[in-house]
Structure formats: C-alpha cells, structure tokens
Amino acid sequence: MISWGGMTWLALVVAAAICYSIKLAGLSLPERWLEDPRLQRTVPLLPVALLAALIATQTFSTGGHLVLDVRAAALAVAAVAVLLRAPFLVVVAAAAATAALLRLI
Amino acid sequence: MITSDTRRGILRDALGIGIATGAYALSFGAISVTAGLSIAQTCALSVLMFTGASQFAFVTVIASGGSPWAGVATATLLGTRNALYGLRLAALLEVSGFRRAAAAQFVIDETTAMAIAPDVPEQSRLAFWATGLSIFSLWNLGTLIGALATHALPDPTVLGFDAAPPAAFLALLAPRLRAREPVAIALAAALIALVLLPFVPAGVPLLVVAVLVVLYGVRPQPGSPRNR
Numbered sequence: 001m002i003s004w005g006g007m008t009w010l011a012l013v014v015a016a017a018i019c020y021s022i023k024l025a026g027l028s029l030p031e032r033w034l035e036d037p038r039l040q041r042t043v044p045l046l047p048v049a050l051l052a053a054l055i056a057t058q059t060f061s062t063g064g065h066l067v068l069d070v071r072a073a074a075l076a077v078a079a080v081a082v083l084l085r086a087p088f089l090v091v092v093a094a095a096a097a098t099a100a101l102l103r104l105i
Numbered sequence: 106m107i108t109s110d111t112r113r114g115i116l117r118d119a120l121g122i123g124i125a126t127g128a129y130a131l132s133f134g135a136i137s138v139t140a141g142l143s144i145a146q147t148c149a150l151s152v153l154m155f156t157g158a159s160q161f162a163f164v165t166v167i168a169s170g171g172s173p174w175a176g177v178a179t180a181t182l183l184g185t186r187n188a189l190y191g192l193r194l195a196a197l198l199e200v201s202g203f204r205r206a207a208a209a210q211f212v213i214d215e216t217t218a219m220a221i222a223p224d225v226p227e228q229s230r231l232a233f234w235a236t237g238l239s240i241f242s243l244w245n246l247g248t249l250i251g252a253l254a255t256h257a258l259p260d261p262t263v264l265g266f267d268a269a270p271p272a273a274f275l276a277l278l279a280p281r282l283r284a285r286e287p288v289a290i291a292l293a294a295a296l297i298a299l300v301l302l303p304f305v306p307a308g309v310p311l312l313v314v315a316v317l318v319v320l321y322g323v324r325p326q327p328g329s330p331r332n333r
Contacts, residue, residue, distance in 0.1 A: 007173050008142070008146065008167065008173055009146065010173070011163075011167070011173030011174060011176055011177050012146060012149060012150060012153070012154075012163070013149075013153070014177055015154060015159070015163055015176065015177040015180040015181065016149075016150070016153035016154040017153075018177070018180075018181045018184070019154050019155075019156055019159055019180060019181065019184040019187070020153070020154075020209060020210060022181070022184050022185060022187050022188045022191075023156075023184075023187045023188070023190075023191055023209040023210065023212040023213075024191070024205070024206065024209035025188050025191065026187060026188035026189060026190060026191015026192045026194070026195070026209075026212060027191040027192075027194060027195045027198070027200070027205055027208060027209050027212065028191075028195075028205065029188075029192075031192060031195070031196075034188060034189065034192045035192075037326075038322065038323040038326075040189065041322050041323075041326075042318070042319055042321075042322025042323055043185050043186050043188070043189050043322075044186060044189070044281075045287070045290055045318050045321070045322050046182055046183070046185055046186065046315060046318060046319070047158060047183055047186055047277075047278075047281060048278065048281050048282070048287045048290050048291050048294070048318075049290055049291065049293075049294035049314050049315065049317070049318035050162070050179065050182055050183055050294070050311055050314065050315060051158065051183075051274045051275075051277055051278040051281075051291075052278060052290070052291035052292070052294040052295045052298075053294045053295060053297070053298035053310060053311050053314040054161075054162060054165065054166075054179075054270070054271070054274045054311065055271045055274045055275055055278065055295060056294075056295035056296070056298050056299050057169070057298050057299065057302055057310055057311070058165055058169065058270045058271045058274070059271040060299060061169070061299070061302050063169075063170055063307075064170070064302065064303060064306075064307060065303065066299065066302065066303060070268060071268045071271065074265065074268045074269065074271070074272060075271045075272065075275065077272075078271065078272030078275050078276070079275060081272075082275055082276055082279045087125060087128065087129075088125070088128070088129040088132070088273075088276045089128040089129055089131060089132055091272050091273075091275070091276045092129075092132040092136075092269050092272045092273050092276065093132065093269075094272070095265070095268065095269045095271070095272030096132075096135075096264055096265035096266045096268060096269040096272070097264075097265060098265065098268075099265035099267075099268030099269070100263060100264055100265030100268075101265075103265070
C-alpha cells in the first residue's frame with residue numbers, strides 16, 4: 001500500500017476540477033465546436049478502450065508483473081452476473097465475495 | 106405543461122435511479138477505502154468529481170502504483186464523454202449563469218439518459234434536475250456509508266473488495282458493448298495493455314491505449330464522413 005499524502009489530495013482536486021470543466025464545457029461551448037464528426041465518433045470509444053484496459057491490468061497484474069490469481073475467478077463471476085443483468089452492487093459484491101471465499105480455501 | 110401523473114412518474118424514476126446509484130456508491134466507498142484512500146478523500150471524490158468511472162479509475166490507478174498524475178489523466182480521459190452529454194443537454198436545459206454552473210456537475214450518463222427520454226423540454230428539465238439531485242444525494246450518502254463501514258473493519262481486504270475493481274469496470278463497460286466495433290476495441294485494448302504492462306510504469310498502458318483509440322477514431326473515413 002502506498003502513502004496517501006498531500007500529493008494525492010492535490011491530484012484529486014486537479015482531477016475533479018478538470019472533470020467539472022469538461023462537463024461545463026459541454027454545456028457552454030458553441031455547438032459547432034463539439035459537432036466535428038471525428039470527435040463525436042472518437043469520444044465514445046475512449047471509455048470502451050480505457051475500461052477494458054483497466055479490467056485487464058487490474059485483474060492480471062501486481063506491481064508491474066503479470067499474475068493469475070483469485071481476481072481472475074472474481075472477474076469471471078462478475079461477467080456471469082453482468083450477463084444475468086444483475087444490478088451494479090450485486091456484480092461488485094459477487095466478485096468481492098468470490099475473492100474472499102477463495103482466499104479462505 | 107406537465108400533468109401530475111407525468112410529474113409523479115418522472116420523480117419516481119429519478120428516485121429509483123438514485124437508489125440504484127446509491128447502492129453502487131456503497132461499493133465505491135468500500136473499494137476506495139480498501140485501496141488506501143482516507144474516508145475524507147473518498148467522500149471528496151464523490152462530491153467534487155461526481156462521475157463514477159473516473160472516480161473508480163483514479164482510485165485504482167494510484168492504488169496499483171501509478172503516479173497521481175496517471176490517475177488524473179485516466180480520470181480525465183474517462184470524463185471526456187460528459188462534454189458530449191453537456192452538448193446534448195445544453196439545448197434542452199437552456200441554463201445560464203449560476204444555474205449552468207450547478208447543472209454542469211450533474212452532467213453524467215444517468216441524468217443525460219433521463220433528460221433526453223421525454224419529448225417535451227419541460228419534462229426533460231424536470232427529469233434532469235430531479236435525477237441529478239436524487240443521484241447526487243444518494244451517491245454521496247452511499248459513498249460515506251461504504252467508506253465508514255469498510256474503515257471500521259480491522260482488515261478490509263477480508264471482504265475481497267481489493268479484488269473488486271475489475272467487476273466495477275466490467276459493469277460500466279458492458280452497456281457500451283452492443284455492437285461489434287466496441288467489442289473488438291475492448292479486446293484489443295485489454296491485450297495491448299497487458300503486453301505493455303511489464304515494460305512501462307504503472308498507468309502508462311492506459312495512456313497508450315487512449316492514444317491508440319484516438320488515432321483509430323480520427324482516422325480518415327472514406328465514403329461516410331458523418332459516420333457516428
């Protein structure tokens with residue numbers, strides 16, 4: 001675990017300020033600035049790529065090394081829950097419970 | 106004109122979405138505190154950032170050893186879609202000054218979906234504000250409860266919430282995978298991130314993937330210039 005000092009607070013406030021500015025920009029900027037078809041096409045792809053990369057790296061790595069552990073099983077259970085259209089909390093709780101139970105074995 | 110039945114329906118939906126999102130905030134509070142953030146930092150994220158995917162990403166990128174600035178960059182990139190939501194909402198809401206500044210914080214997936222559903226602008230405005238207030242209240246309440254409950258445990262990892270972030274990201278990703286192209290992009294992004302991971306600092310694979318998908322998105326499109 002890392003230390004969560006002033007740097008984290010600074011990063012947190014900066015990130016929140018940027019996220020707010022993005023929202024405000026959408027409400028405020030002239031429509032034609034954001035109407036560029038390439039922009040309209042690309043922006044929705046960003047969360048797809050980033051969320052997929054986050055899933056992969058958070059499941060299969062520890063400290064810069066590729067690993068296979070209980071998190072893979074937790075992700076598989078989460079995938080089943082998603083396919084069954086379970087609510088968000090159920091998906092996350094099922095994954096957490098899977099990891100916790102497998103560690104007890 | 107909004108009939109009282111329509112108004113009640115909109116308010117009921119807004120409350121329902123708020124409750125569902127509040128439950129999801131419980132898991133954010135739990136994951137964030139398990140990752141090592143303080144209760145205050147966890148709650149500050151929900152009040153100030155108030156956009157779920159970016160919050161989860163910020164927490165997990167830093168917790169897995171990435172620099173705080175990699176966390177900032179990832180949260181920012183995930184938040185860019187809110188600008189397009191704002192664009193769609195601007196015409197419906199017709200807000201300016203202080204009301205626009207307040208409305209901006211509520212520009213997220215759920216409020217946009219609720220606001221663009223009705224055909225009547227007056228109903229859109231009610232749906233936006235009711236959903237925004239409902240989610241903002243319950244998202245922050247859920248975060249606080251999740252953080253406090255997890256903090257009270259001697260060892261929060263015993264509940265497995267340190268292994269849960271991928272599940273949270275998967276639940277956020279799944280609704281975006283309704284066509285072949287996003288599925289292909291998701292698989293390619295996951296693979297590229299894993300291949301890069303052993304060779305670059307934590308957080309960098311995400312930024313490389315973001316650059317690649319932008320290059321893919323803005324590539325020249327022969328034939329159909331207005332392809333969305």
